[in-house]
Amino acid sequence: MVRRYKYFERNVVPALLYTLSEDYENQFENEITYASGEFRYRYHPEWVKLPDELWGNVIRGVACDSEGCLYFTMRCKEAPIGKADQEGRLIGTFGRELPFERLHGISVAEDGTIWVADDMNHAVFQLDPDGKLLKTIGHPGVPADTLPFNKPTKLVPHSCGLFASDGYGNSSVHVFDRDGNLLRSWGAPGEKAGEFDAVHSVLIDEKKRVWVCDRNNDRVQIFSMDGQILKILEDLWNPVDVWSDGVYVYVLQNEGCISIYDMDYRLAAELGHWQCGNLTAHSFTGDDKGNLYLADCGVKGIIKLEKL
């Protein structure tokens, strides 16, 4: 039996205690660092400073633009998308007037446009950097059967096409051309190779391979551009997001761990450990300095792992 279930069975209740106190500022500077293999990071919780009226909204997705600014999606009608500068200062929020229901993953394209997946709305939207709606893919409010989309999780723009993970209500990876026309899809519900249970994120690496977070199957599946399966990385801890710096591929696992693979699928490092709550997060991204930014979906907000 899985340890967690065992624990639950034996104790009836998982003991989780949280503060009711207002006192959350440290009186002393202190440092937390993570190191594994060649990789070292310094940990900064609540990197993006949110004003009181925004603090506490679930942050589900985070992306980084070419300038190092962060874009993040919040479960908040008044401020669905936030933008912060390199120092974690909030620049602004936008998207309030757009027909969003509940935003999930976010990506920034090379041309600076922003793609957000709206899982409750069954659609993916493209915005310009000022928040103006440019394009809608899918039928907002209408879940599809197998076509795009049914609770999509992320869209990643690439020179070879737009790749979407779809999602909580579907079991597909879709590829679109630049205009949003569907080129092909693959996947089916299940546990066998090529099947998915909660397709949570997608990445196209330097070798034009498609890494797919098959979240509830605890694995990442890697495909060719046309959907041929190349490799399965098994036995992960609820992989929720995948990012690459061009040399390594980083897999974020919701259980509190980041696994780092080289381009030959060899594990180069593992940050955190099972039940490492400090690194528990729902999505992440990185900048050109190799710093990582984790969106926690919880009270830690956006965490920065500063590359050392």
Add this chain to the structure above:
Amino acid sequence: MSRKDVFKERNGYPVDLYSKTERYKNHMPCEEIYSCGEFRYRLTADWAKWPEELWGYMVSGIAVDKEDNVYAAMRCKQAPILKFDKDGNFIKSIGSELNFSRPHGIYVAQDDTIWFTDDAVSVIWHIDQEGKLLDMLGNYGEPSDTGYDFLYVDPSDKTEPTTFCYVNEKGENVMAQVKNSAYLSIKRMGEPFNKPTKLVTLPDGRMAVSDGYGNVAVHIFGADKKLIRSWGGPGKEPGHFSIPHALGVDRNLHVWVCDRENERIQVFDLEGAVLSIMHCGFMPFDVWIQEDYAYVIEGDGRISIFEVETYRMVAQLGHWQCSDLIAHAMAGNSRGDLFLADLGVKSIYKLERI
């Protein structure tokens, strides 16, 4: 409104999602370092080498003996106390033949005898290393009269109820939904004990007890186990308590009490005079004292370190909501390593002093 309430109000639920895999060990080691000034520690997750059949019970208390062996008090009838060597190797379980109800705090005295509080039945057990019962303080299953009603819910209490196991008049384990504010029902300080939380011994054999969930007192016992004095009372006044959850005694024979719901540490002399009150973060759960410093584990993921002579805070490890340091009890060994008992799936974490 507190941050937690804001979070809950805005999202409706605490987010908690997990993997189904059986694996819980890393494929590659990861070094996690906590440092603040001269205080530097390396964290070892899942430090104890558990016999598989004993893993997964709530570890509510932790203690270290003078040889640096580590003792875990678990909420498990067949193995209420586990003993590990300094490297985390399992040595034995102790106390399975005794009818413990719900162990809370544990302490190993200089003579290697073990004291631990059993809050569900309001007694303190004293046993030897073989698990032989040496003595029992308090009246089994008969909490003292303080007005405490553990089913009481204060109207201001917006927290989620937790499931609590208690022993009823027939000696049966019963589950009940309780809320944290039950302590507000306490009307007066009572005699020993009403859900005592921890006992520590003094070098001369005297004992100090924090009492407890259902009482608001610190008791001092003589080496002959006779009560010398008690102090306390309900509320926020200096010298009063809202869940005295643990305590420690420093080299000056001053008693440091974790006044949990008041979010403070109170320091007393052995007569009960208040020497200092230090406000700290959420729910100070436990305190461990070695030479110059007192180490306080707080429930939101921080360890605050105080200087024994000046009562000044000199360092903090972790951050608000630093989950890896959230623990219910803490003890240290001769070289200053800290051991954290989590009450959750993390069981025992070690912070190795480096």
